Amino acid sequence: MSALLSPEELERRLREVGEARYHDKHPFHARLHSGQCSKGEVQAWALNRFTYQAHIPVKDAYLIARANDPALRRAWRQRLVDHDGDHDGEGGIERWLRLCESLGLARADVQAHRGVLPATRFAVEAYVNFVRERPLLEAVASSLTELFSPKIIRNRVEGMLAHYDFVSPESLSYFTARPEQARRDVETALGYVTVHARTPAEQQAVIAALEFKCDVLWAMLDALHHAYVAPGHVPPGAFVPVP
Amino acid sequence: MSALLSPEELERRLREVGEARYHDKHPFHARLHSGQCSKGEVQAWALNRFTYQAHIPVKDAYLIARANDPALRRAWRQRLVDHDGDHDGEGGIERWLRLCESLGLARADVQAHRGVLPATRFAVEAYVNFVRERPLLEAVASSLTELFSPKIIRNRVEGMLAHYDFVSPESLSYFTARPEQARRDVETALGYVTVHARTPAEQQAVIAALEFKCDVLWAMLDALHHAYVAPGHVPPGAFVPVP
Known part of the structure; x- marks a missing residue:
């Protein structure tokens, strides 16, 4: 049986999950x-990650649908705006599509999730269903991977611009706004779980929800790595890079 | 737009998916x-496959719950009997647990799905949700991988007995009954889809459902292969074989 953690201790435990x-x-x-990475590997990463990106507003809408508190719904609504924008041609999903196009993928193929690894689809579906079905506290906690995203985004943008001649600052525009959005989002979510995880069991469930979400992201990269880094493992029907 | 296929042609197309x-x-x-395979790889295979086995009666119960036809429900009910038995200590799940024990895994760990790859859980969950949520015709069609299972089971039993001194005929008792059960089950399911897929679109949906199910099984092996064959890729928290 675990003890009740202070808010600071809970946050420290969550950060340990990320570590x-x-x-x-x-x-x-x-x-x-x-x-x-070869260009084909970068294409496969962007294509598969699009399936994740495209489902973020879906899982966020499920969360809003389940929240009884107008303040939580309002705060969470901003995530829909960030991903879907206010007009055609705006928002994070559109920017991710442009990244895919800049890498030479056809927009219609990406939007149709053509050639996406089944393992990517299964992991994304598991995430959406987790947010739809588990207690609201855990659904909120599963978003806390954003605690760790500003650093990875900084490394990614710097690394990709330095190393790939087929990547331009414009093509990476998705990432420009994300660190600030993540900091704002994580403040809401961390505040929520700190207040609403009132028992040791609830605190452990919050930690487990973050582990689950890390598993989702990890499984997506495992599938990419297996299919595209080790040769000869692209599953039947999945994207095959042009040599 | 596809043409309407004859029952024989539909079955031929389904067998091509398996090929x-x-x-x-x-x-x-x-x-x-x-x-x-090393013994650790065989353990990891049995452990992860248990998660699939344990969810078979769950998906079958969802299918029964959705069937309005008593004859279909009755025929499908036999699958529950096959996996859960009539008494404690019987049925396919129990036999799979004994296989895991004979390989040196602790029964309680296996039953708790401890150390199972997240990708396995996501794939199995996708299968259960497919049967729960898609049209009944597609749910039935997704079981048709049993068209192909008698052959793989024969190869597996012969190969494992010949090559691994830690595998005995008793430990493989799960497989003894399966080919005959599969032949009976597939007769029901193939008969159902042949009668109920009445339009080209429905026939294409049946074929796609079988492709989906093949993707589930393939993704499970991809995850195993990546984690346990290529060294150094076991994801955080998953089963690590004792060297």
């Missing part, structure tokens, strides 16, 4: 950021 | 059946 399990520790990211 | 995508084509199975 151990956030996907910045995955070998594929080291490869991506240090210029070791 | 291209069933997991007997996966390199991990070649490895497992030809004696190239």
Whole structure:
């Protein structure tokens, strides 16, 4: 039986989860950021990650639908704005599509999730269903990987611009706004779990929710690494880079 | 726009899906059946596959819950009997647990899905949700991988007995009954989709459902292969074989 943690101690435990399990520790990211990826690997990463990006407002809408508190719904609504924008051609999903296009992928293929790894789809679906079905506290906690995203984004942008001649600052515009948005989002979510995890069991559930979310991100990179870094493992029907 | 297929042509198309995508084509199975796996790899296979086995009656119960036809429910009910038995200590899940124990895994760890790869959980959850949420026709069609299972089971049993001194005929008792059960089950399911897929679109949906199910099985082996065959890729928190 665990003891009740102070808010500071809970945050420290959450940060430990990130130290151990956030996907910045995955070998594929080291490869991506240090210029070791082929263009086909970068394409496969962007294509598969689009499936994740495209479902973020879906999971956020499920969370809003389940929140009884107008203040939480209002705060969370900003995430829909960030990803979907206010008009056609705006928002994070559109910017991710442009990244895919700048890498030579056809917009319609990406939007249709054509060639996306089944393992990516399964992981993203597990995340959406987690937010839809688990207690609201855990659904909120599963967003806390954003505690760790500003650092990985900084490394990614610097690394990709330095190492790939097919990557331009414009193509990475998705990432420009993300660190500030993540800092704001994480303040809401961390504040929420600190106040609402009132028992040791609830605090452990919050920690487990963050571990689950780290597993989702890790599994997506495992699938990419297996299919595209080790040759000969692209599963039937998935994207095959043009040599 | 596809044409309406005859029942024979539909079955031929379904068998083509198996030729291209069933997991007997996966390199991990070649490895497992030809004696190239370490004991730790065989343990990891059995442990992860248990998570799949344990959810089979769950997905079958969802299918029964959605079937309005007593005859279909009755036929499908036999699957519950096969996996859960009539008494404690019987049924396919119990036999799979004994296989895990015979390989040196602790029953309680296996039953708790401890150390199972997140990618396995996500794939199994995707399968259960597919059966729960997609049209009944597609849910039935997703079981049709059993068209291809008698052959893989024969190869597996012969290969594992020939190549691993830690595998005995008793430990493989799960597989004894399966080919006959699969033949009976597939007769029901194939008969159902042949009668109920009445439009070209429905026939294409049946084929796609079988492709989806093949993707589930393939993704499970990809995850195993990545984590346990290539060294150094076991994800955080997953089963680590004792050297």
